[in-house]
Amino acid sequence: MRKVLILLTAILLPLFAFGMNADEAVKKKIPLKYFINGGKLSRGSTVESIEACYCGVISAVNTSISSDLGEVDITVTNCSTGESWDDTFDSSVLLQHILPISNTPGLYEIVYLTETGDLYEGSFIIE
Numbered sequence: 001m002r003k004v005l006i007l008l009t010a011i012l013l014p015l016f017a018f019g020m021n022a023d024e025a026v027k028k029k030i031p032l033k034y035f036i037n038g039g040k041l042s043r044g045s046t047v048e049s050i051e052a053c054y055c056g057v058i059s060a061v062n063t064s065i066s067s068d069l070g071e072v073d074i075t076v077t078n079c080s081t082g083e084s085w086d087d088t089f090d091s092s093v094l095l096q097h098i099l100p101i102s103n104t105p106g107l108y109e110i111v112y113l114t115e116t117g118d119l120y121e122g123s124f125i126i127e
Contacts, residue, residue, distance in 0.1 A: 006094075006098070009058075009098055026055070026057055027054070027055055027056070028053060028054045028056070028124060029051070029053050030052040030053060030054060030061070030110060030122045030124045031122055032051075032052060032112070032120045032122040034118065034120055036118060037117040037119075050063060050065060050072075050112055051063070051064045052110060054124050054126070058098075058100070059101060059102065059103040060100045061076055061098070061099045061110060062097075063097040063099070064095065065094070065095050065097075066095075067091075069091045069114040069115060069116070069118070070090070070092065070114060070115030071089075071090055071091075071115045072089055072090075072091050072112055072114055072115070073086065073087075073088050073111075074089070074111070075110070075111045075113075076099060076101050076108055077108065077109050077110075078101075078102070078106045079109055080104075080106030080107055081104055083101075085101050087099050103126060104126065105126050105127055106125070106126060108123060108124050108126065109121070109122070110122045
């Protein structure tokens with residue numbers, strides 16, 4: 001079922017680009033903090049394995065993975081309304097993941113938890 005949704009999204013994604021405004025934030029990178037085993041903030045020169053962006057055109061969080069992290073849990077919460085979205089994906093199979101969210105204005109928090117217990121946290125604002 002997930003593969004069908006990803007395929008459907010890939011087919012329909014170009015159709016949404018035609019109605020795009022120049023004023024819309026097309027893609028907004030979400031800065032992430034990396035915590036080793038969910039605790040200590042990593043300050044070393046470690047390569048960040050997860051990159052997250054908010055895509056305003058499709059109202060979704062796009063996640064790119066640069067190395068195999070195993071199963072990855074993602075949770076996005078709108079702190080203003082309490083809405084929450086979560087999903088799990090296998091980064092050894094999918095190097096990109098799209099999580100549709102609402103386009104409701106507010107402060108959003110995003111959390112990634114890897115199979116080894118590493119934690120990535122970030123936030124972004126939709127106006």
